[in-house]
Amino acid sequence: MSKQIDHKQLSTLALKVEPEWKKFFAKNKKKLEGMDVFVHELHDEISEKTDCLQCANCCRTLGPRITDKDVERMAKALRLKPVDVIKKYLRIDEDGDMVFQSMPCPFLGDDNYCAIYENRPKACREYPHTDRKRFYQIYNLSIKNAYTCPIVYEVLERLTK
Ligand code: SF4
Ligand code: SF4
Numbered sequence: 001m002s003k004q005i006d007h008k009q010l011s012t013l014a015l016k017v018e019p020e021w022k023k024f025f026a027k028n029k030k031k032l033e034g035m036d037v038f039v040h041e042l043h044d045e046i047s048e049k050t051d052c053l054q055c056a057n058c059c060r061t062l063g064p065r066i067t068d069k070d071v072e073r074m075a076k077a078l079r080l081k082p083v084d085v086i087k088k089y090l091r092i093d094e095d096g097d098m099v100f101q102s103m104p105c106p107f108l109g110d111d112n113y114c115a116i117y118e119n120r121p122k123a124c125r126e127y128p129h130t131d132r133k134r135f136y137q138i139y140n141l142s143i144k145n146a147y148t149c150p151i152v153y154e155v156l157e158r159l160t161k
Contacts, residue, residue, distance in 0.1 A: 005150040007057040014146045014153055021146075023159040032136040044128040045105055046154045056112040057148050064123035065089060065100040071098070077119035097129060106145050130155045 005013070011125040023031070050076045068082075070088070077083040100106060116122055128149040129138055146153040 004054060005153060006034070007055045007150055008147070010150060010153055011147050014143075017157065018143060018146075021143055021156050021160055029136065032139065035159075036046075036127070036133060036135055037133045039155065040131050042155045042158050046158070047131075047150050050151050050154075053112045055150060056108060057150075058127050059108040059112075059114065059124075060104040061148055062127070063093070064121045064127070066098040066100070066121050066123070070121035073119040074116055074121070074158055077116045118120075128152045 030040045030096045069084045071085050078085060080088070086098070089100060089106055090098050105114075107120070109115060111146075116123070126132070128142075128145050128154055130150050132138060132140065135142075142152050142156060146156050
């Protein structure tokens, strides 16, 4: 099994290869539209060997967008009223989206476990999106995510090499 990429080195690594990733996209945009199965296989293989508990970089640095449904689920899990979840943990950001008041996420433990894992927001469940349908539509977003997430970094590296 290959060694997990240290998330602390990701920015340096991604900065170096970003021009190659962009070149690949410019050349293969059309081809990529038919490559979801391959991208999803890469996603599954790489996710399986990645230990998110050694990383938690997304929970430390990215603010997920939180929906009203997320608030309801979180409220049930925390045994609070939705309005109190909002007051205690959330704010509206400059784009008008509901996000956590501060990052790292208030539910991230010192052991990197999520205290509301079963009821975490949908955006947390879906991150890092490399198993999404029509991956070509989020290729450029994935380049950004590769600066945070070792899974995305490796998917892009394998896809473009
Ligand atoms: S999804 Fe990516 S950034 Fe988040 S903990 Fe797992 S490897 Fe790290
Ligand atoms: S709610 Fe859980 S999964 Fe989502 S950012 Fe916080 S700790 Fe991570």
